Amino acid sequence: MKAKTIKTILRLTASIIVVAFVLSFLTLLLKPKFMTGITEGAMIAEFYKEEMCHDVVFVGDCELYENISPITLWENYGISSYIRGSAQQLIWQSYYLMEDTLRYETPQVFVFNVLSMKYAEPQKETYNRMTIDGMRWSMSKVNSIKASMTEDEHFIDYVFPILRFHSRWSELTNEDLEYLFTKDKVAHNGYYMRVDTLPVTSIPEARPLADYALSTNCWDYLNKMLSLCRKNNIELVLVKAPSLFPIWYDEWEQQIEAYASKNNLKYYNLLEDSDIIGINWSTDTYDGGLHLNLSGATKNSIYLGKLLQEECGVSDHRGDPYYESIWSSKIDFYYASIEEQKIKYGITDSKDDE
Amino acid sequence: MDAIKDTLLNMLSDLHPDVDFESETNLIDNKILDSFDIVSLIADINDELDVAITADKIVPENFNSLEALTKLVFELSDED
Amino acid sequence: MLFTSYSFIGFLAIVILLYWLIPRKARWVFLLAASICFYYQSGKTNLLYILATVVTTYIFTNLIDRNNTKEKEYIKANKESLSKEERKAYKEKQKSKRQKLLVASILINIGMLAVVKYTNFTINNINSVMRFFGSGAHLSFIDIVVPMGISYYIFQTVGYSIDVYRGKSSATKNIFKFALFASFFPQLVQGPISRYDDLAPQLYESRKFDWKVTSFGLQRILWGFFKKLVVADRLLTAVQTIISKNDVYSGIYVLIGMLFYAIELYCDFTGGIDITIGTAEALGINLKENFIRPYFSKTLKEFWNRWHITMGTWFTDYIFYPLSVSKFMLNLSRSSRQKLGDKIGKRVPVYTATIIVWFTTGIWHGSSWNFIVWGLGNCVVLLISQELEPFYKWFHSKTKVQGTRIWDAFRVCRTLLIVSTLRLLDCYRNVPLTFRMFASIFKNSGEITAKNWGALGLTNFDYGVIIVAVIIIFVVSLIQRSGSVREKIYKLPYWGKFCIWFGLFLIVLIFGQYGIGFSASQFIYNQF
Numbered sequence: 001m002k003a004k005t006i007k008t009i010l011r012l013t014a015s016i017i018v019v020a021f022v023l024s025f026l027t028l029l030l031k032p033k034f035m036t037g038i039t040e041g042a043m044i045a046e047f048y049k050e051e052m053c054h055d056v057v058f059v060g061d062c063e064l065y066e067n068i069s070p071i072t073l074w075e076n077y078g079i080s081s082y083i084r085g086s087a088q089q090l091i092w093q094s095y096y097l098m099e100d101t102l103r104y105e106t107p108q109v110f111v112f113n114v115l116s117m118k119y120a121e122p123q124k125e126t127y128n129r130m131t132i133d134g135m136r137w138s139m140s141k142v143n144s145i146k147a148s149m150t151e152d153e154h155f156i157d158y159v160f161p162i163l164r165f166h167s168r169w170s171e172l173t174n175e176d177l178e179y180l181f182t183k184d185k186v187a188h189n190g191y192y193m194r195v196d197t198l199p200v201t202s203i204p205e206a207r208p209l210a211d212y213a214l215s216t217n218c219w220d221y222l223n224k225m226l227s228l229c230r231k232n233n234i235e236l237v238l239v240k241a242p243s244l245f246p247i248w249y250d251e252w253e254q255q256i257e258a259y260a261s262k263n264n265l266k267y268y269n270l271l272e273d274s275d276i277i278g279i280n281w282s283t284d285t286y287d288g289g290l291h292l293n294l295s296g297a298t299k300n301s302i303y304l305g306k307l308l309q310e311e312c313g314v315s316d317h318r319g320d321p322y323y324e325s326i327w328s329s330k331i332d333f334y335y336a337s338i339e340e341q342k343i344k345y346g347i348t349d350s351k352d353d354e
Numbered sequence: 355m356d357a358i359k360d361t362l363l364n365m366l367s368d369l370h371p372d373v374d375f376e377s378e379t380n381l382i383d384n385k386i387l388d389s390f391d392i393v394s395l396i397a398d399i400n401d402e403l404d405v406a407i408t409a410d411k412i413v414p415e416n417f418n419s420l421e422a423l424t425k426l427v428f429e430l431s432d433e434d
Numbered sequence: 435m436l437f438t439s440y441s442f443i444g445f446l447a448i449v450i451l452l453y454w455l456i457p458r459k460a461r462w463v464f465l466l467a468a469s470i471c472f473y474y475q476s477g478k479t480n481l482l483y484i485l486a487t488v489v490t491t492y493i494f495t496n497l498i499d500r501n502n503t504k505e506k507e508y509i510k511a512n513k514e515s516l517s518k519e520e521r522k523a524y525k526e527k528q529k530s531k532r533q534k535l536l537v538a539s540i541l542i543n544i545g546m547l548a549v550v551k552y553t554n555f556t557i558n559n560i561n562s563v564m565r566f567f568g569s570g571a572h573l574s575f576i577d578i579v580v581p582m583g584i585s586y587y588i589f590q591t592v593g594y595s596i597d598v599y600r601g602k603s604s605a606t607k608n609i610f611k612f613a614l615f616a617s618f619f620p621q622l623v624q625g626p627i628s629r630y631d632d633l634a635p636q637l638y639e640s641r642k643f644d645w646k647v648t649s650f651g652l653q654r655i656l657w658g659f660f661k662k663l664v665v666a667d668r669l670l671t672a673v674q675t676i677i678s679k680n681d682v683y684s685g686i687y688v689l690i691g692m693l694f695y696a697i698e699l700y701c702d703f704t705g706g707i708d709i710t711i712g713t714a715e716a717l718g719i720n721l722k723e724n725f726i727r728p729y730f731s732k733t734l735k736e737f738w739n740r741w742h743i744t745m746g747t748w749f750t751d752y753i754f755y756p757l758s759v760s761k762f763m764l765n766l767s768r769s770s771r772q773k774l775g776d777k778i779g780k781r782v783p784v785y786t787a788t789i790i791v792w793f794t795t796g797i798w799h800g801s802s803w804n805f806i807v808w809g810l811g812n813c814v815v816l817l818i819s820q821e822l823e824p825f826y827k828w829f830h831s832k833t834k835v836q837g838t839r840i841w842d843a844f845r846v847c848r849t850l851l852i853v854s855t856l857r858l859l860d861c862y863r864n865v866p867l868t869f870r871m872f873a874s875i876f877k878n879s880g881e882i883t884a885k886n887w888g889a890l891g892l893t894n895f896d897y898g899v900i901i902v903a904v905i906i907i908f909v910v911s912l913i914q915r916s917g918s919v920r921e922k923i924y925k926l927p928y929w930g931k932f933c934i935w936f937g938l939f940l941i942v943l944i945f946g947q948y949g950i951g952f953s954a955s956q957f958i959y960n961q962f
Contacts, residue, residue: 015932022936025942126952152950154440166944170895388735389750390820393758393784397767409756410600432683 027162030169031133033179039186040065040087044097044134047084047186051326052105055080055314058190059094059101060113062064062240066291067270070189071334072301074327076315077309083190086131088123091116091221093131096144098228100135110229111311114256115248116266117222120215122150125127131159188334193294195338196345199282200289203244212251219259226263235312238267242274242300244281268307270300277303294338357405358431359424365398366420375420382414390415405430435475437709438662438948445472446655454643461640465614465717472619473582480581482548487543488613491591493605494539495598498532499605536599538590550580555801583622585798589748591616594630596752603630607672610740611638620713626724626744626911629781633662633721641718650920651716656938659706663946665903673698673892677861682886692854695861697904700729700953703742727911733843733850734815745798749791758787789813799860804868808859815852899945 034041043065056079058064059072065085073079079133084097098110122128129146135141145158157164168176186194229236239262240248248271260267270277277299284296292300317323342348366375368389381387387395396407405427416426435442449468456464473480505528516524554575561572594615599605606612615634621627641647676683676691683691693884707724714721727780728741738746757763763783771779789810796809837842855872892900913919923934 011928018932019936022940026940030944156440157949162943163949166946166949169944172891384681385739390784390788393755394780396759397780397783400764401768401771402760406761407759409759410602411750412527412751412755412759413602421482 028180028335029176031161033175035175035179035184041130043187043190044086054080054082055108057101057107058083059097060085060114061089062087062291063243064113064116065190065192067241067297067300069090069191069297072298073305075304076302077316078318079305079318085190088127089131090119091218092147093144093223095225096140099140106232109235109237111239114238114240117214117218120217122148125150125153193337194286195294195341196286197283197293198288200287206247214255236265238265240269240271242270244254244278358427362423381417382418389426402431453717458640462614462638469617469619476582483581483584484617487591488590490542491539491595492609492612495533495595495605498535498598501528501532524925533597539595543588543592550578552801586625586627587616589627597630620710626722627748636719646888647718648716651712653920654712655709658705659942661701661705662764663942663948665900666698666897667947669694669698675890680871685878688871688875696854730826731849733891734849737849737853749795754787754791758783777811807865808856811856869941
């Protein structure tokens with residue numbers, strides 16, 4: 001080769017490296033970090049740092065990740081579990097998260113929260129991003145993007161997030177520099193903790209709907225979930241979490257019940273059981289009945305854990321040194337967070353005692 | 355042909371007394387003559403020399419110099 | 435397909451790549467297919483209009499051409515037998531035949547343009563007149579969408595048919611080749627209006643690939659994106675707010691609006707043309723420049739020689755000249771000179787033609803009275819400054835300001851002010867409102883408050899970006915006066931070039947106004 005050709009090739013290679021480096025750096029800088037404020041945006045990505053030994057994996061929206069605490073499940077039953085939850089997670093996103101999970105581990109049980117059966121179409125771009133951006137690249141992610149895009153979205157915005165987040169240049173804060181390369185842990189095996197309280201004062205009245213039939217699109221994905229689970233010898237458990245709002249209509253309940261019994265699935269309506277669980281709507285929610293706080297989630301987990309262990313046969317790993325070593329640090333982090341939040345929300349222990 | 359040239363030179367000098375039309379060969383490209391000048395020039399030629407220059411003849415090559423313009427007018431008067 | 439959409443960028447990448455990969459002979463066919471795809475994207479029915487203009491223009495120009503050949507052959511064959519008079523009479527007869535064909539072709543095409551563009555405007559005016567005379571009857575509007583780019587491609591095909599009539603171009607025998615000339619996709623949306631003899635040969639005979647030429651094209655596209663995305667689109671909402679909420683934004687805000695609009699329009703239009711010319715250049719095709727630093731003009735006349743140039747020369751060549759040197763005008767000139775004296779008589783034809791041209795220019799821009807008044811306003815200023823020439827001569831003989839930098843700067847500012855003032859008609863789209871808003875500048879109504887300034891929707895960061903970008907554009911224009919900026923950058927060492935172009939790319943990527951845009955406020959925690 002002539003010296004000139006070599007020089008050109010070297011230059012070109014160097015240029016490509018510089019371009020790739022600068023663009024990656026800018027992408028990292030401009031992507032929202034979700035380390036403070038809306039930390040839910042960071043939860044999906046956190047899963048990949050886990051030791052992959054979960055017997056139960058939950059997939060679904062905020063009704064899971066705010067209402068169930070895997071730490072409580074461990075402490076009381078020795079259940080090893082993880083919540084792959086995200087804000088307004090739509091059913092196809094849950095399905096593709098199941099697929100994605102199977103690339104890393106095969107749990108004994110998948111638990112899916114049925115609220116998202118009410119959404120037949122893509123909803124909000126921002127929630128799409130919070131659910132999808134954290135996923136590692138795979139065909140599952142590609143399919144999830146394709147199924148989730150709203151009308152003004154483009155696939156390329158997911159491939160190159162800088163196209164989506166470039167305008168954040170004027171909103172950059174220290175947080176963006178601090179978490180450029182590393183992220184803090186924000187959730188407890190996918191559980192979003194809140195210790196504050198905002199009692200239920202009124203429940204919006206259920207407005208009658210024109211059509212109560214859950215859409216075929218959602219049924220298709222539920223069927224896909226079922227066959228995915230069967231193929232991999234996983235038990236699919238359906239739940240409806242104890243949230244008063246959004247309204248869960250009786251008509252929907254009947255359809256889910258019929259589906260569960262037809263396919264021989266376990267379906268736990270924890271909303272109906274909320275009295276047995278012992279939810280006190282004036283102390284166990286932090287936003288007036290939409291989501292449970294720590295106290296509510298603990299009660300809920302104790303109830304659900306029992307069902308999982310007794311009815312689904314999920315093992316108790318307490319005493320197993322492998323699991324104990326994993327969970328002990330999680331527990332430390334959990335109680336540290338509780339203390340931190342108590343200070344943040346100005347809660348004294350005496351008040352907590354009631 | 356020289357008579358035509360003299361008449362044209364007079365007309366041009368009337369329009370722009372400060373331009374040396376005998377040596378300038380880029381009247382259009384250098385924007386010395388604008389569209390107003392060209393139109394009044396054509397009207398003058400029509401009036402005084404009785405030669406009609408049609409729109410298709412209005413191209414820079416015909417108006418860039420006194421020489422070219424003289425040639426154009428000469429050819430058109432010859433045609434009749 | 436908008437120039438600033440992902441799909442256009444993808445389309446562009448594919449077209450440029452494939453264009454240079456396929457055999458040279460097939461390239462024009464490929465360009466035609468690409469152009470059809472591009473235009474199809476903007477609506478299926480749009481294709482019908484462009485097809486109509488292609489077919490009719492093709493037929494009539496070929497008839498004209500055939501007649502021309504026939505005439506030549508006849509005269510050649512009968513060279514001996516024909517007397518000079520007979521020959522002349524025959525020529526006249528054929529010419530009038532050709533003239534009829536040309537008129538028919540123009541009528542069909544301009545007629546089509548007029549119907550889609552001006553029917554509702556005419557109906558509206560008829561209704562106003564009827565209302566004025568107390569008639570209750572009124573015509574209803576027709577439901578028609580003006581096809582994208584129709585004003586441009588019809589002007590291009592009409593110009594071509596006149597060129598064929600004048601013998602400047604010969605009619606193309608291949609209708610597909612002609613279709614490519616009419617529909618060449620980069621210039622379909624907003625011009626420039628090309629001439630057949632200039633553009634067509636480049637379309638049909640592809641060049642050899644030259645990386646320098648293609649990369650220059652890509653650089654120009656990037657520069658266009660910079661102007662459009664970083665500046666024009668950022669200012670757009672502020673301009674629209676000032677215009678639409680004219681009860682709040684009057685007085686000093688009208689001046690601010692004028693300034694913003696001057697910047698926005700410049701960046702939008704010249705940026706779009708940069709993308710157009712850059713695209714063509716990347717395909718090895720040179721289009722005529724449409725802007726030559728127009729805001730550096732010292733007079734309005736100069737401005738119109740440097741702004742939207744291809745439109746201006748089209749009007750001059752195909753309307754102004756034919757009109758002002760027509761037999762009718764020359765006779766008018768002669769008779770008015772006799773009746774009104776040399777001084778005034780001489781002006782009659784030029785003035786008449788000028789007024790007609792500017793009326794047409796106005797209505798070409800849009801079918802409403804504000805554009806007509808805008809066109810005529812330009813005309814008035816041009817004619818007044820023409821008449822003031824002796825005064826300026828006298829003024830300069832008495833003072834020494836001529837040629838000084840200060841004087842030139844003053845003239846540049848004055849021209850920009852005149853242009854911007856006239857453009858208010860384009861902003862408010864309503865003649866009485868425009869005059870009211872213009873008058874409000876002098877009445878000092880409207881005050882800048884934190885609230886109404888903030889409601890323009892621009893943050894301090896945005897103003898910072900706009901100011902820096904305008905400075906960049908200004909400096910580039912200054913450098914450009916001594917020759918191509920890209921050529922100058924080309925001569926720099928490799929890493930210098932790399933930094934400039936990659937830097938510009940990053941600026942567009944980050945500071946461009948595109949995409950859904952991130953706003954933390956969208957993450958308001960509510961029901962999900």
